[in-house]
Amino acid sequence: MDxxxxxxxxxxxxxxxxxxxxxxxxxxxxxxxxxxVDMPGFLADGDFTIGGIFPxxxxxxxxxxxxxxxxxxxxxxxxxxxxxxxxxxxxFAIQEINxxxxxxxxxxxxxxxxxxxxxxxLAQQAxxxxxxxxxxxxxxxxxxxxxxxxxVAESGSSQSIVVSRTLQxxxxxxxxxxxxxxxxxxxxxxxxxxxxxPNDDYQVKAIAQLLKHFGWTWIGVIxxxxxxxxxxxxxxRIAIKDTGACIAYHEMIPKVYNEEKVRRIIDVMKHSTAxxxxxxxxxxxxxxxxKEYMNYNITGIQLIASEAWVTASVLATSYPFLVGTIGFAxxxxxxxxxxxxLLTVNPLMYPSHPLVQELWEALYGCSVxxxxxxxxxxxxxxxxxxxxxxxxxxxxxxxxxxxRVTYNVYKAVYAIAHSLHNLFKCxxxxxxxxxxxxxxxxxxxxxxxxxxxxxxxxxxxxxTVNFDEKGDAIPSYDLINWQxxxxxxxxxxxxxxxxxxxxxGKELFIQxxxxxxxxxxxxxxxxxxxxxxxxxxxxxxxxGEPFCCFDCVPCDSNKISxxxxxxxxxxxxxxxxxxxxxxxxxxxxxxxxxxxxMGLTLxxxxxxxxxxxxxxxxxxxxxxxxxxxxxxxxxxxFFILLSLILCFLCALLFIGEPTVWSCMLRHTAFSITxxxxxxxxxxxxxxxxxxxxxxxxxxxxxxxxxxKQQRVIIFACTLVQxxxxxxxxxxxxxxxxKNTQYSRSKIILECSVGxxxxxxxxxxxxxxxxxxxxxxxxxxxxxxxxxxxxKYITFSMLIFCAVWLAFIPAYVSSPGKFTVAVExxxxxxxxxxxxxxxxxxxxxxxxxxxxxNTKQHLLGKVIAK
Numbered sequence: 095m096d097x098x099x100x101x102x103x104x105x106x107x108x109x110x111x112x113x114x115x116x117x118x119x120x121x122x123x124x125x126x127x128x129x130x131v132d133m134p135g136f137l138a139d140g141d142f143t144i145g146g147i148f149p150x151x152x153x154x155x156x157x158x159x160x161x162x163x164x165x166x167x168x169x170x171x172x173x174x175x176x177x178x179x180x181x182x183x184x185x186f187a188i189q190e191i192n193x194x195x196x197x198x199x200x201x202x203x204x205x206x207x208x209x210x211x212x213x214x215x216l217a218q219q220a221x222x223x224x225x226x227x228x229x230x231x232x233x234x235x236x237x238x239x240x241x242x243x244x245x246v247a248e249s250g251s252s253q254s255i256v257v258s259r260t261l262q263x264x265x266x267x268x269x270x271x272x273x274x275x276x277x278x279x280x281x282x283x284x285x286x287x288x289x290x291x292p293n294d295d296y297q298v299k300a301i302a303q304l305l306k307h308f309g310w311t312w313i314g315v316i317x318x319x320x321x322x323x324x325x326x327x328x329x330x331r332i333a334i335k336d337t338g339a340c341i342a343y344h345e346m347i348p349k350v351y352n353e354e355k356v357r358r359i360i361d362v363m364k365h366s367t368a369x370x371x372x373x374x375x376x377x378x379x380x381x382x383x384x385k386e387y388m389n390y391n392i393t394g395i396q397l398i399a400s401e402a403w404v405t406a407s408v409l410a411t412s413y414p415f416l417v418g419t420i421g422f423a424x425x426x427x428x429x430x431x432x433x434x435x436l437l438t439v440n441p442l443m444y445p446s447h448p449l450v451q452e453l454w455e456a457l458y459g460c461s462v463x464x465x466x467x468x469x470x471x472x473x474x475x476x477x478x479x480x481x482x483x484x485x486x487x488x489x490x491x492x493x494x495x496x497x498r499v500t501y502n503v504y505k506a507v508y509a510i511a512h513s514l515h516n517l518f519k520c521x522x523x524x525x526x527x528x529x530x531x532x533x534x535x536x537x538x539x540x541x542x543x544x545x546x547x548x549x550x551x552x553x554x555x556x557x558t559v560n561f562d563e564k565g566d567a568i569p570s571y572d573l574i575n576w577q578x579x580x581x582x583x584x585x586x587x588x589x590x591x592x593x594x595x596x597x598x599g600k601e602l603f604i605q606x607x608x609x610x611x612x613x614x615x616x617x618x619x620x621x622x623x624x625x626x627x628x629x630x631x632x633x634x635x636x637x638g639e640p641f642c643c644f645d646c647v648p649c650d651s652n653k654i655s656x657x658x659x660x661x662x663x664x665x666x667x668x669x670x671x672x673x674x675x676x677x678x679x680x681x682x683x684x685x686x687x688x689x690x691x692m693g694l695t696l697x698x699x700x701x702x703x704x705x706x707x708x709x710x711x712x713x714x715x716x717x718x719x720x721x722x723x724x725x726x727x728x729x730x731x732f733f734i735l736l737s738l739i740l741c742f743l744c745a746l747l748f749i750g751e752p753t754v755w756s757c758m759l760r761h762t763a764f765s766i767t768x769x770x771x772x773x774x775x776x777x778x779x780x781x782x783x784x785x786x787x788x789x790x791x792x793x794x795x796x797x798x799x800x801x802k803q804q805r806v807i808i809f810a811c812t813l814v815q816x817x818x819x820x821x822x823x824x825x826x827x828x829x830x831x832k833n834t835q836y837s838r839s840k841i842i843l844e845c846s847v848g849x850x851x852x853x854x855x856x857x858x859x860x861x862x863x864x865x866x867x868x869x870x871x872x873x874x875x876x877x878x879x880x881x882x883x884x885k886y887i888t889f890s891m892l893i894f895c896a897v898w899l900a901f902i903p904a905y906v907s908s909p910g911k912f913t914v915a916v917e918x919x920x921x922x923x924x925x926x927x928x929x930x931x932x933x934x935x936x937x938x939x940x941x942x943x944x945x946x947n948t949k950q951h952l953l954g955k956v957i958a959k
Contacts, residue, residue: 135449136185140204142538144188144510145224147247147257148181149176149212150449152378152408156215170211172381173452175491176499177249179436180271181197181207184246184499187507188433198515206242212378214320217253221245221260226927230628242266243514243543245504249402249499251275251322251377258287263539269509271502272424274401275325279564286544286560288507291424292594293568294326297401300422300571300592301372302333303602304398311642312623313398314368316383318375319346322611326374326400338659340642342368347375347383356386364392369621372398377406384413395418396612396619404574405498407490417578417610422571422592427501427555431887433494441480454478457491496586498572506558511629513546514538535694569594577610630676632660649676650839669832671839682834686751686843687911688920693749696918703744703925710933711735717929717940718797722949730778730804734932737771741925745918757828757845762819764921769815771928772863772894773808779870779887780807815859821872822852844913867891886931893927 116901151170160164188203214367224242244267249253254273261268262285269290270278278284279293305313315330329342343366345359363371364921373380378405399421403409409416412425433921444450453464460478484492494500520532526545527533533542537852551560561567573590588602611619627633627646632655634647649655649663654672666672667775670679687693714731719725725732781804833842847853867944868891871884901920908916939946 110903117321118680126728131139135181135209138185138188138204138209140188140192140202142201142243142514143204143206143241144184144507145221145242145245145247146181146184146206146207147210147217147220147245147253147770148183148184148206149177149253149376149378150251151211152177152208152376152381154211154213154216158235166556168211168213168216169215170209172378172408173375173407173449173456174212175453175456176249178449178453179491180249180500180503182436182439183429183432183497183503184507186429186432187504187511189435190431191507191511193646195512198518200504201518202256202513203511210248210250212250212253212376214250214252214256217248217250218256218260221247221257224266225261243538244269244510244538244547246510248273250277250320250378251325252320254278254287255321257282258284262286264538265544267540267547269505269506269546269547272402272499273322275322275327277321279566281564284565288509288547288565290502290509290559290567291401292571293564293566294322294329296592296594297422297571298326298329298333299400299594300602301330302337302339304420304422304573304604305334305370306337307602307604308618308620310370310619311337312342312368312370312621314337314342314366314371316371316373316375317344317345317346317361318379319349320379322376322402323347330372330374336885338642339694340640342366342623342640347379351382353386359383360387360390360392363387363395364390367395367623369619370396370398372400373403374400375402377403377409380406381409381412384409384416388413388415393613393621396621399574401571405496405586406827407493410586411490411574414578414584414804417576417584417614418610419576420589420609420611421574423574424498424502424585425557425570425572426496426498426588427505427557429494429497429501429504429555430857432497432500432504433492434832436492436494437484438608440484445480453491454480454482457484458482475904496588501555505554508552508554509547509550509559509561510543513543513550516546516550517543558919564870565849573604575609578614601724626658627655627660629656629658629660631655632663654679668834669841684843685837685840685911687749687914689749690753691912692915696915696922697746697749699922700742700745703922704739707735709931710929710937711739713937713940714933720940722936722937722939722946727800730774730781730808731933733774734771734778734928737767737774738925738929740767741771741921745921748914748918748921752830752843752845754829757830760845761828761847761853761856762823765819765860766812766815768860768921768924769863770812772860772867773811775887775928775932776811776863776867776870777804777807777865778803778883783870783873783884811863815856818852818859822849822856826852827920842911844911857898861895862899864891868895883932886935890928890931891929893926894924897924897927 135148136146150173152172152174153170155169155171157166157168163561179838184205184207188205191197192202206224208223210217210220211282224245245257246269247257248270249272251273253273254268254270255278258268258278258776265286267286268286270287272291273289274291274294274297276295278287278289279295305311317327317359319819321552323346325901327341331341343362346360347359348355367824375383397416397419399419401421401423402445402836404419404421404423439450439453441447441454443447444462454460454462455475458478459475460627461475462478462480497504517533517538518535522532523530525532526549527542533539548561548565553559559567569592572588572591573592575587575589576584577587579585587608587610589608590602592602606618609616611617623640623643626643626646626730630644631648633642633644635644649672652666652672653663654676655663663676669682671682672678673680679781687696690695704771711732714735742762744760744763747763750756784832828845828848830845831844836842867887871887871891873884897920901916904916905913905920
């Protein structure tokens, strides 16, 4: 309805004028007014007239329409002393200007003030009355259009839209003192509209920063069903996108009061989990809504007021439960002398003025001129004398300590006056119009005044007043908190400010400790759909619900979040791991076989094995000339013992942090020493087998297995392994490797073999030599002699092969440092198997049974045979 009415505004104005003209041209009858037009609230003649439209009443009662009789006039109810003060501010400003010797000297300004009753319908009627004038001439003709240069109107954005569109065809500028809808900044649609306050784009930006400051992410929104509310909620949705806030619900107060709809809105507020509600509406629309809201006795809801009602004294007086309300108000200013002027407006000065009488009824609850006859349903008020003094408790009218809207009216009038003054000061040839001309001072058009209004700049009460290219003022707000004063009344306390001219992020300033919240609390109310996700967790949004509603899910392992309300968890770098709380990345524990309990145990065993082997070597060297040592080539025994010492010691290369050199040495040293050891055993096996075979007649095999030939066999077998290792080290050498795949919580530092083919080739070659030794020793196990080494070689190779066959699955399946431990265990076990099987029996004879260490004993069975 509001939009349709707004669009029709210029048309109705034209029809109003055209009806008079067409009637005059087509008949002999005089033109007469169609319907009844109220006389202006206040009227004063002057050289130039300024129109003023104010919501002197905050609600209207529309007549019942039966479409058969002429509709009755709308009944304005609820006199608003605050709006009446605004109207008086216009009169006071014009009086000051008319008395000024510097501003518009010898020029008198007049005014015509009408009541819009806070509705677009009556605002339209008021602006048409300003244009046409209600007076009838002596001949019954409609009077000519009055010389209105500009109009100061209106408080509500919907009313201002109607007024601006109605005046637009006549190019009459409108200066609003309280309309903030951002839609009015559209110069294409409202080319003649100005305002002395910022638009709602800045207000919703300030509210969005307020919500962010206090952590309110779940809010309800209630608006009036007019352009102001619709535009404001649309701007708020855009402004809160970057703050993480969501709108839980949006309800609109019906244009025509409907108790059922209002109760439904209140029921939504009562049952919603949103504890903060932003209300965009004018006080006239909000008054009956709050009356019903009070009956529900709802507590625990923090109201955020728009600038349209945050300083409404009528609401503060009527509804004391609104203590704690917070909102942004337009900046206040000083109007010196206004208070004394307001005191002069009384029934004695205006004995028959209906608005002054209503003022007295609102302030004192009495009637100056009671009606002689009263209806049955009317309330009879006590009689007033009109001489009652206006006291401080009448703050809705007399409070001039923190003027805001009143100050805006004052600025608007002075903006018009300064613009008109600049127009008169125009020098010929330097004007803003065609050919640099100036306006005709005797015949000034409103559009000429608008040219100067767009460029006007002046200072009043220490504030610079000017307009941007859209007709808006510099954005600046005070943050107001409704607090209960010492006397029990509600006071509007300034607790912060928003300055849109400052850098981004620095516009809002709040004194948190000075705020009194709803329910007389000092603690900030919490209004969230879901509690914040603590560090170490992330948001998991609920399907089908606003993004403010979510569940908190702990971060996965190896991921962290170190901020509150993280949307996602951040993976840790490769060498890092998440702590238990998932709040920070810590260095992974580096695991390798070091000198811990297991490492020390293997080290001790390795050293003991090497020392034991060295001790046996010393025993053998000392008894090198005895038969037990010399049998089957003592040189091979020495080579085996030396290689075993190296085998035991090479196990130490596997203990400690892997390095480039240790990785290359550990596998090559192990493979070469074991190849040397097995090659020596192979040579010994061949000697044993050849020695007993050579006893047969005509067998001269021993000449092919002399010491030189044995050395060649050992050298050749070992050389093959050396060549394999050389190719391995050149092509793909082993290297230190950080294994992060096996365990996500630690780094396993190990030696990568570089080439799996080379690694298994090395082991395969050692296995081949061992198998060959085993087969040959097995064949010679039953040969005669008290000391047949073939039996012991068979057992040693059996142990060796068993150990390394078991090593393969254990090596593949063992985790971390246990892989290295398995390899060391295989080296030590096979070394001890060879050492004990081959040399323990000989040592036993040398040390414990020396009588058996004779050639006769060793060959006893042969001689007997």
